[in-house]
Amino acid sequence: MKYMLLIYAAADQQPTCTVADWIAYEKEMRDAGVLVSGHSLADLVTATTVQVGQDGKRTVTDGPFAETREVLGGYDVIDVPDLDAALEWAAKCPGSRDGGAVVVRPIAEFDF
Amino acid sequence: MNVGQVFREERGRLLATLVKRFGDLDLAEEVTSDAIEAALKHWPVDGVPDRPGAWLLTTARRKAVDRLRRDQVHAARLALLQVEVDRADPPAGDGLPDERLELFFTCAHPALAEEDRGALTLRCLAGFTTPEVARAYLVPVTTMQQRIVRAKKKIKEARIPFRVPDPHELPERLPGVLQAVYSIFTEGYAAQRDDLADEAIRLARILQDLLPDREVTGLLALMLLIxxxxxxxxxxxxxxxRALWDRDMIDEGSALAERALTGGYGPYGVQAAINALHDEAPDFDSTDWPQIVALYDVLGKLAPSPVVALNRAAAIAMRDGAETGLALLDALAGEPRLRDYHPYRAARADLLHRLGRDAEAAEAYREAIALAGTESEQDFLRRRLTAVEEQS
Structure with missing residues (x-):
């Protein structure tokens, strides 16, 4: 079962974790064979939003779609047996500390 | 015990076994109901089988195979074969294997909304129907239906597992299970529904058999003593x-409370001890208030909450006088969780009345009545209000 871990940082708090913590976390996931893919996102100021209206007109705006206090900073997709295992990895993620949060979302499965 | 009660007993156990085999709560619930329906039809005619548990399990499995044959898409995902292979091997002994502990942990999983955990526990482990669960929680049947469907969808689609947490996970996971059972008890208590309180006690007894843990014992003791x-x-x-109090229940509860506090302690055990002190006092005046205050101090450290602070203040009022207690209560006035909590207003009213400040006491009772959730609580407070008004 695949889950996406959405890693949010608190906008008003500086994380104490280091690059080494993130590298160790990624290595642990790789060694356990659960990591499907994952990326960090570039700074929020680089975000651009695209919307297409009913008339087909394209609107491009600076910044993310919705301003929130928490900023999506990256994600990992993992493949583990069940939610308990996914929550275990979320709790190990350095992004879950210092006011940050990791939202665990199962990847939808479709029967075609 | 009538036939209905026997099935209520068997239902949770059968359901747990089937969830374990199928990994699918919906299918397990459907075939559990099918099997019990079949038993109600056949047993009165053919007699109760030698091994009722095994009979129910075999019947449920056969029903599952039938259902899966009709629903191929479902079957593909559920490994039909596994169900069929299982048919060859009925469980040893008379009863079913007891896998209810797994089901307790699934129903009270922290990924489920807290308000849904007690409801799911009542439905899956106590064998309540959705309308019965709705009545227990005083919500409309359609609301409860939606909540249960939503919770079951999450269990299935987010794949909340059916497993007993490892020992190192228990401190994090067990309180959720205990809270779910206790919520059934407190709902029943507030609404004066003794059937719910009995059910919560029965569930705690099952838990205690399956998981020897001091806090399980503490919760059982607490509920018995209340x-x-x-x-x-x-x-x-x-x-x-006090002649109306149930002596046997007090004896059992006190013995369990002592066990729960031997070699360590947790919040349920401490609350049980507080209630044991109340229950064992021959009359109100001889209650051991200093000991109760000391236990509230411990509880406040273990599980700090405004409600514990409120109860501690009430106990201190008994030990040191109403004035001291009222000052402590007034210091809690800013707590958001107590603002709409009617026992807080009622406790203030009681102390104001004891201090002879009856106009203020009456006002506080009126506030409490406006906030009380159930009719029996309102009636109770109205009687207090009338008493104060008549005396002044």
Missing amino acids: HARRDARAELLEDQD
Whole structure:
């Protein structure tokens, strides 16, 4: 079962974790064979939003779609047996500390 | 025990076994109901089989195979073969394997909304129907239906597992299970529904058999020691006729409380000890208030909450006088969780009345009545208000 871990940082708090913590976390996931893919996102100021209206007109705006206090900073997709295992990895993620949060979302499965 | 009760007993056990085999709560619930329906039809005619548990399990499995044959898409995902292979091997002994502990942990999983955990526990482990669960939680049937469907969808689609947490996970996971069972008890207590309180006690007994843990014992003790006073509860503790208290239940609860506090302690055990002190006092005046205050101090450290602070203040009022207690209560006035909590207003009213400040006491009772959730609580407070008004 695949889950996406959405890693949010608190906008008003500086994380104490280091690059080494993130590298160790990624290595642990790789060694356990659960990591499907994952990326960090570039700074929020680089975000651009695209919307297409009913008339087909394209609107491009600076910044993310919705301003929130928490900023999506990256994600990992993992493949583990069940939610308990996914929550275990979320709790190990350095992004879950210092006011940050990791939202665990199962990847939808479709029967075609 | 009538036939209905026997099936209520068997239902949770059968359901747990089937969830374990199929990994699918919906299918397990459907075929559990099918099997019990079949038993109700056949047993009165053919007699109760030698091994009722095994009969139910075999029947449920056969029903599952039938259902999966009709629903191929479902079957593909559920490994039909596994179900069929299982048919060859009925369980040893008379009963079913007991896998209810797994089901307890699934129903009270922290990924489920807290308000849904007790409801799911009542439905899956106590064998309540959705309308019965709705009545227990005083919500419309359609609302409860939606909540249960939503919770079951999450269990299935987010794949909440059916497993007992490892020992190192228990401190994090067990309180959720205990809270779910206790919520059933407190709902029942507030609404004066003794059937719910009995059910919560029965669930705690099952848990205690399956998981020897001091806090499980503490929760069982706590509920017994509160429930022992059920026939007198229309009055305040100080006015209750203690001859109405259930002595056997108090004895059992006190012995369990002692066990729960041997070699360590947890919040349920400490609350049980507080209630044991109340229950063992021959009359209100001889209650051991210093000991109760000391236990609230411990509880406040283990599980700090405004409600514990409120109860501690009430106990201090008994030990040191109403004035001291009222000052502590007023210091809690800013707590958001107490603002709409009617026992807070009622406790203030009681102390104001004891200090002879009856106009303020009446006002505080009126606030409490406006906030009280159930009719029996409102009636109780109205009687207090009338008493104060008549005296002044």
